[in-house]
Amino acid sequence: MAIENVIEMRNITKRYKIRKSRERFTALDDVSLSIRKGEIFGLLGSNGAGKTTLIKVMSGLLQADEGTGETLGYDIYKDHKKIRATVSLVAPTADVGTDNNLTVRQNLEFWAVVYDLEREKREERIDEMLDFLELRQYENHWPMSISAGNRQKLAIARSLLVKNPVVFLDEPTVKLDAKSAAAVRELVKKINLEFGITVIMTTHYIYEAEELCERVAIMHKGKIVSCDTVANLRRNLQRYDEIVITCDQPTTEALNAITAIPVIVSCEYADGKLTVGLENIRSNLLEILKVLRGHGVSITEVATNEPTLEDIFVDTISGGGV
């Protein structure tokens, strides 16, 4: 296992029993995956794609039927108890694991003992988490009396009490309103940046993965159909960025000069608009504009069109991957 990888899964297959049936449902089908230390990794897919099952296998909660793998260097078959003790998992709904008979602070005190946090460190760590997650004002509130977003924060606070090096977040913003979801996303960035914790999150919100994740695995029907950085996924799928420039008719020389730029894949003028397809809009836009101006083309408007992760997701699951 490479040193910088905290998780390494090879050819993992998991089949679920179906009640009163000999047939089995294949939830994971020959999944291989590496996750690097310190990254925010996204598992993206529609419902039933296998995201949660994969998280459970990686976090030692579920045993795979086939394949090999290690989490933090521990074998997923032999050392699943050690894995469970050294990773944190936040379930999809905030209420899971939260005791409504305990206040926010008492919940954290309870889990600090269960997670075997040293007595001297407990109060200090709980205070740190309450401040870090901006839950201080609710510390004596009952969980039922605070918002769903704050309950999700409480669930995350619980998982961060022991500062495990890997945190699994299973659909952390599901059922949250836009404001609470944005707060949780900020939190994910913050725990990754400030504590250096590797975050593995599942989501079926594409914008969320795009905003947070350095790398994304797209899952479909138990398989990983694509796994890369968002930029590489775009490139591999040949979903190029696009610039639409409203301008005068460029000369043939001007069009040739643009086409000669190495990253340009298409260049076409129609209806007063020049549409340029290229690999990386951000680093080449200025050069294109410079070429046009150099050939005396008068520009009135520039619009850009980058493919979103949603475009990639749709392309990937409809086309079977890259």
Next chain:
Amino acid sequence: MMFIKSTLSFAKLEYRALRFYPSNFFLSVIQSFVTAGMWFFVSMFLKDYAAASLSGYGGDFVSYMVIGVVFFQNSAAILTLPFGSINTAFWDKRLEVYNSSSYGIWAFISGRFLWTFFYQLVIQAAVLIVAVLMVGVKVSAELPVLPLIAFYLCFIFTCFGFGLIGASNFFTLEVKQGREPFTWLVDVLARIFSGIYYPLAILPIGIQFISRLIPHTYAMEGLRLVMLNGQGLENATVRNDLLVMLGFAVFSMLIGIWLLHRALQRAHKGNGVGMVV
């Protein structure tokens, strides 16, 4: 050490829940008094008729009945506890979260056991004390304390062990709702064949052997000999009953722990502890 701390933490959770809903405690107390009271009046009605069959226990059917009912209520609460705990945590979606800590599920069950043990001890002791002081239930003046504690603990751990066996069915038989069949069977057999409400002598001889297969029979016999007759380990029946109860306690605990451990492993290899098959 971590396991003990986690266990105590889960027990404290039950205490906090009780503080949150203190009425539950009073309702439990009232229910125990009502049950004991109901059987007290039944035994009052039948005491003259039953006296002849109870010479071995001093002939007092009322005391015989109340002691039987008090200990049976206590044991029944422990018997159904492990399955009930797993069942509740599963449907509250807490079981998988508990499983994500090192000793989660075991500490959870042990903590609930510890709490229920003391909770029931207080309630049933209160029933017994009231019965002795206020309605004339007779307990030996020279109560042999050590045999009493030994019988009580063996009985409780036997029921807990049986409860763990029952809890394993949550995953092995996939009994995820309703009553679990193993503890249900133990409860039914105990009610009919162990002499809680009547002496075993009234059962047809042909089926009395069933009584000897049930731990409750030995526990009830031993506890009554100790509490009603004041007999200790010098009595051969008390000695034998205690030995059998010790065997039941050790055996049921070992089997229960092993079966639940296997059941959890089975769930880990199968669909996990948090999913309905």
